[in-house]
């Protein structure tokens with residue numbers, strides 16, 4: 001039986017998974033363009049372009065190696081693959097990155113190989129999880145460090161502590177800071193042809209057109225990795241949570257899009273960072289902070305996605321029923337300077353770093369009671385690095401606490417005090433972060449207290465929420481907060497907040 005390798009948009013790794021041992025004299029390549037995927041949603045233009053162009057670049061490279069590449073269109077990838085299965089071919093792919101696609105490829109008769117895009121095989125995570133009384137990322141991270149022998153001094157962590165976050169997470173500096181300049185990637189002929197095709201076929205896209213922010217080749221992804229280790233990593237730790245006004249990328253790696261589609265493997269990212277650290281001029285807090293994101297959070301989130309029940313994505317434990325507000329879904333539809341700036345950034349490049357995703361967009365959805373599924377759908381469409389395995393736990397569990405605390409022990413809710421400390425938008429905002437009542441009260445501050453108020457009984461039994469609940473009980477103006485919260489929510493719904 002001849003072997004056909006399914007070149008999925010997020011399995012573009014020549015060195016891992018089904019392509020690792022592929023040979024032109026034994027294997028053919030199948031690149032299916034799924035009409036369902038392309039037209040089911042309005043994707044951010046840069047996200048769709050990245051997926052299509054990166055796949056086409058790899059297809060061309062494989063042709064240059066001598067492979068036959070079948071480029072086909074089908075209602076879905078599964079249907080495209082099943083045509084070849086029915087013709088007697090063995091169609092092979094790595095395990096996909098969502099429950100839905102897993103079911104569809106299984107039903108289509110695709111032979112699925114273990115997912116090699118992570119450092120933790122799915123069965124290894126399941127084994128670890130089965131030995132835990134409660135699942136927590138820090139325990140997983142310690143296990144990963146010891147198991148993989150990363151930043152270890154025998155059985156102890158290098159530096160004596162597993163996490164050096166107390167040295168990290170500074171607010172943005174008040175003085176001008178020399179933020180690293182992000183790389184640009186010039187489009188090549190393949191990029192231009194793919195973008196022309198997206199436009200000619202009027203595929204539904206939104207947001208700014210591709211502008212060279214994102215690489216579409218492995219060579220470009222490797223350039224970004226080298227740029228990160230040489231010019232960005234040294235201050236990753238201190239400014240990990242900062243939201244300055246004069247840099248969108250801060251000291252972040254911008255590697256998630258490449259890691260998630262197979263242009264980079266986490267093992268080589270970790271190796272590059274450790275090699276750079278070994279030269280001696282990168283603070284341990286930055287190296288450890290970054291390593292924790294990659295071998296800790298990224299692997300934990302993927303492990304949890306497959307460990308949690310498949311209906312986890314539909315959880316709505318806080319009964320949040322408000323539609324996604326225009327402040328998030330439409331650029332330019334809010335007077336909240338922090339939200340407006342971040343939504344404009346998402347529109348411009350399909351990316352903002354972790355804190356705007358968590359503490360601004362998700363926090364607003366959480367404290368305003370926005371439907372988790374609507375936030376999830378918007379983020380899936382708009383972020384250049386989105387995938388089901390990573391979005392579902394991050395949004396449902398971490399972002400809006402819709403899972404009754406399965407992922408996180410407490411909700412990431414915050415008012416204007418946190419945002420004015422970690423961001424630089426408040427000075428140019430029509431609202432005042434210190435106020436919770438009145439026309440110029442910061443909506444985050446008002447909604448924060450109203451959120452604690454609405455859920456005080458639910459949170460009463462959670463020791464990590466005891467302090468905010470006690471704070472609420474001390475509020476002398478709670479009635480006025482409730483009145484202002486009702487006004488704020490009406491304005492939010494109307495798109496005039």
Ligand SMILES: Cc1cc2nc3c(=O)[nH]c(=O)nc-3n(C[C@H](O)[C@H](O)[C@H](O)COP(=O)(O)OP(=O)(O)OC[C@H]3O[C@@H](n4cnc5c(N)ncnc54)[C@H](O)[C@@H]3O)c2cc1C
Pocket residue numbers: 251252253254255256257259260290293294297298299301352353354355357358362379383385386387390391394395398399
């Ligand atoms: C609501 C919400 C939605 C998110 N959606 C996505 C998403 O669709 N795709 C995605 O890759 N990440 C997502 N994240 C996690 C994180 O925000 C991004 O990985 C990060 O901002 C990507 O930028 P970077 O590569 O510069 O990351 P850096 O800050 O440089 O971090 C390094 C790497 O660590 C990994 N990482 C860090 N935190 C997480 C996390 N919580 N989950 C998984 N990986 C993590 C990423 O691979 C990232 O590239 C989400 C977080 C939240 C709170």
Ligand code: SF4
Pocket residue numbers: 336337338339415416419420425426429430431432433442443444445
């Ligand atoms: S005052 Fe409130 S709404 Fe305005 S930028 Fe600050 S945190 Fe955001």
